[in-house]
Amino acid sequence: MSDLINYASCGLLWLGLLTKAPGLMRRPRNPFLLTLAAVLALSSLCFLLGAPGTVGFVNDVSGVPNLAAPLTYGTVTASGAASLALVMRWRGGPGTSRAIRRWTLGYAVVLAAIAVLFALGDATVERRTDFDTYYATTPYIAEMIVLYLGAHLTAVVVTAYRSLSWARRLRGSLRAGLVLMGTGNLVGSGYGGAKLAAVGARWCGRDWAVLGTTFPGACAALGAVITVVGIVVPLVAPFLAVRARCWRAYARLGPLERTLTGLLTRECLRVPRPWWPSATRWLTWRQSSIYNGLHFLGRYLDGGLYRQTYADRLLTGGDAHQAEAAAWATAIAAATRALSEERADEVAPLTGRPDLPALLRISDALAEGTGDRALAVACEGAAP
Numbered sequence: 001m002s003d004l005i006n007y008a009s010c011g012l013l014w015l016g017l018l019t020k021a022p023g024l025m026r027r028p029r030n031p032f033l034l035t036l037a038a039v040l041a042l043s044s045l046c047f048l049l050g051a052p053g054t055v056g057f058v059n060d061v062s063g064v065p066n067l068a069a070p071l072t073y074g075t076v077t078a079s080g081a082a083s084l085a086l087v088m089r090w091r092g093g094p095g096t097s098r099a100i101r102r103w104t105l106g107y108a109v110v111l112a113a114i115a116v117l118f119a120l121g122d123a124t125v126e127r128r129t130d131f132d133t134y135y136a137t138t139p140y141i142a143e144m145i146v147l148y149l150g151a152h153l154t155a156v157v158v159t160a161y162r163s164l165s166w167a168r169r170l171r172g173s174l175r176a177g178l179v180l181m182g183t184g185n186l187v188g189s190g191y192g193g194a195k196l197a198a199v200g201a202r203w204c205g206r207d208w209a210v211l212g213t214t215f216p217g218a219c220a221a222l223g224a225v226i227t228v229v230g231i232v233v234p235l236v237a238p239f240l241a242v243r244a245r246c247w248r249a250y251a252r253l254g255p256l257e258r259t260l261t262g263l264l265t266r267e268c269l270r271v272p273r274p275w276w277p278s279a280t281r282w283l284t285w286r287q288s289s290i291y292n293g294l295h296f297l298g299r300y301l302d303g304g305l306y307r308q309t310y311a312d313r314l315l316t317g318g319d320a321h322q323a324e325a326a327a328w329a330t331a332i333a334a335a336t337r338a339l340s341e342e343r344a345d346e347v348a349p350l351t352g353r354p355d356l357p358a359l360l361r362i363s364d365a366l367a368e369g370t371g372d373r374a375l376a377v378a379c380e381g382a383a384p
Helices: 003-026 031-050 052-062 068-091 096-120 141-167 172-203 214-252 254-259 261-266 279-300 303-315 320-340 356-367 370-382
Strands: none
Touching: 003 031, 003 052, 003 214, 031 052, 031 068, 031 214, 052 068, 068 096, 068 141, 068 172, 096 141, 141 172, 172 214, 214 254, 214 279, 214 356, 254 261, 254 279, 254 320, 254 356, 261 279, 261 320, 279 320, 279 356, 303 320, 320 356
């Protein structure tokens, strides 16, 4: 796999890690966040150390031919183990910590064995891209290659199985994230499977270069991207859902704010709009402006008109919330119209302050013209 693809994949994973850095700084002892950071960091190191340019740099600086190989293999093995621990930590349940400790201990033994086998073997000819197939028949080095590939393949297959089997019991963003994570690990298993096939072919006297170099790299890169997306989806989806609800509420309050626009402008009641288009801040800004307008209108909001409209809507089959929204819309429309025509008189004031859900229903009623229709009916009923 080329340096460009390796470094791009590494950068993507580091970007995912940076998005979790604030949470990790706030909760440095959180086991889930620590495991998540380990997955992203180790996966990024796999691509960084596996790039041909980095392989040459590590070998040249260390003076040990092919030292980059056990470093890369150890990182790949640790990354697979961390992904498995993440799924186990994500699901939780009794015995989770004990199971994670057993897996961690087992993979620590594998990492130590990789180092020992490399030290015992003879790998004096530098191979930057085809180390596995070139040394597939070399004593100790061959065992090291099979060991790391088997450990990696075991981790990703178990992770994929656990992710997909758990996903069947869930719904929403967590299910989507687990499906993506399981799929990413299945795709990533092509890395170990293809390399094992290439090594087996080398034992049989054949050279399957594509399976040993090009195909595994593509599987690793694609699998890492899908896995990272799967990890991020359940973490980001709730945040995005809250922002989407805020934007929808902001848009729904538009008719109510536009009804009060003349009053807000004339009386300088509108608070300054936040310069940054934040959903929560803009919603708060619009809601505050509306409350300022309603507070000013307080002594002109006709309580009698409100009660009449409320009762009429209940008689026509509307529920209490719809009747309340229509009554508020009618009283607000009457007060703003009277003020704009400079004929407003103080009336029996309407007390109370609607909360945000009530404001949304009032704004919907104004958007549908409910307030104007009710006001017209009330005026016709009051005509001699």
